[in-house]
Amino acid sequence: MRAKTAQDRQLLELIDPIAGSLGLDVVRVRLMSGAKRQRLQIMAERPTDHDISVEQCAKLSRAVSEVFDAADPISGEYLLEVSSPGVDRPLTRPIDFDLFEGEEARLETDRMIEGRKRFKGVLAGFEGGNVLIDLDGEEDTALIPFDWLADAKLVLTDALMKRGAAIRAARGEPEDDGLPEGGADQITDTTTPSEDNA
Numbered sequence: 001m002r003a004k005t006a007q008d009r010q011l012l013e014l015i016d017p018i019a020g021s022l023g024l025d026v027v028r029v030r031l032m033s034g035a036k037r038q039r040l041q042i043m044a045e046r047p048t049d050h051d052i053s054v055e056q057c058a059k060l061s062r063a064v065s066e067v068f069d070a071a072d073p074i075s076g077e078y079l080l081e082v083s084s085p086g087v088d089r090p091l092t093r094p095i096d097f098d099l100f101e102g103e104e105a106r107l108e109t110d111r112m113i114e115g116r117k118r119f120k121g122v123l124a125g126f127e128g129g130n131v132l133i134d135l136d137g138e139e140d141t142a143l144i145p146f147d148w149l150a151d152a153k154l155v156l157t158d159a160l161m162k163r164g165a166a167i168r169a170a171r172g173e174p175e176d177d178g179l180p181e182g183g184a185d186q187i188t189d190t191t192t193p194s195e196d197n198a
Contacts (some may be wrong), residue, residue, distance in 0.1 A: 001092040001149055002028050011040070011073060018063045019044050024056060027085045027091050032072065038078040043085045050085075050099065058081045087164035091152035097126040104155040107133065109148045119144065120155070 003009040007157035018024045019042075027043040044060055045052045054155040068074065076197045091097060091105060100123055107119045119142065130143040131152070154160060 001090075001152065002026060004030060007031055014067060014071060014073060015064060017044060019020075020058060020065055022056065022059055022063065024052065024060060031078070034079075038074065038076060039081060040074065040078050040080045042081070043090070045085060052084045056151065057144055059082070087160055088154045088156040091154065094126045094129075094146055096152075097123055097131050097146075099127045100154060104157050104161060106151075106153055106155055107131065107134065107144060107149060108151040110150040111148055113144065113148070117150075142143050 003012040010028050011031060012026060012095075015029055018028055020189050023046060024044045025047045026043055028041070029043075030041045032039045033043065036071075042060065042064065044057075046056070062077060064082070065080060068080075086191070088097060088189055091100065102171065103123055109117045111117070115188075119135055121133045121135035121138075121142070124134050124141050126146070127143075129146055131146055131149065133142050133144060135142050
């Protein structure tokens with residue numbers, strides 16, 4: 001789930017070691033088409049506290065740009081966006097479901113499970129390759145195979161907003177940073193393949 005398409009997976013293979021060298025984990029990589037240019041979105045965080053600073057976003061952006069200028073894995077002009085996963089973050093790895101146990105989440109599967117593909121409830125952890133979730137209106141904890149997930153994301157609740165505010169306060173940032181969804185820390189850079197710069 002960290003990568004959606006075959007190209008995303010190829011890019012992730014290049015980005016993972018770059019992020020790792022900077023002490024960061026990649027949460028998600030998406031190459032999205034746009035009206036004028038493509039956009040490469042990289043969400044990353046420190047494994048120690050699942051956060052990232054603006055400075056670290058900038059370092060990762062510069063390091064990825066250097067490697068991509070040489071490897072040229074994306075044809076045409078693209079916009080590189082490096083950000084934190086945000087408060088209502090995507091859940092892309094098994095560890096995420098343990099880390100955010102007790103938080104509300106929305107899950108979507110790539111196939112029908114008991115007549116539906118969308119689920120909302122409180123995360124109850126991860127076990128044996130399954131996401132455990134206490135669904136709204138149901139007594140038993142549901143087990144949803146991680147490999148069947150198409151999308152998973154935390155729901156923006158008051159408790160989650162307070163948690164995000166506490167993280168920003170600990171970093172000395174204002175409560176409302178006014179930045180778009182995708183995280184308080186975000187660096188955007190316009191990148192052109194090296195052959196176009198010649």
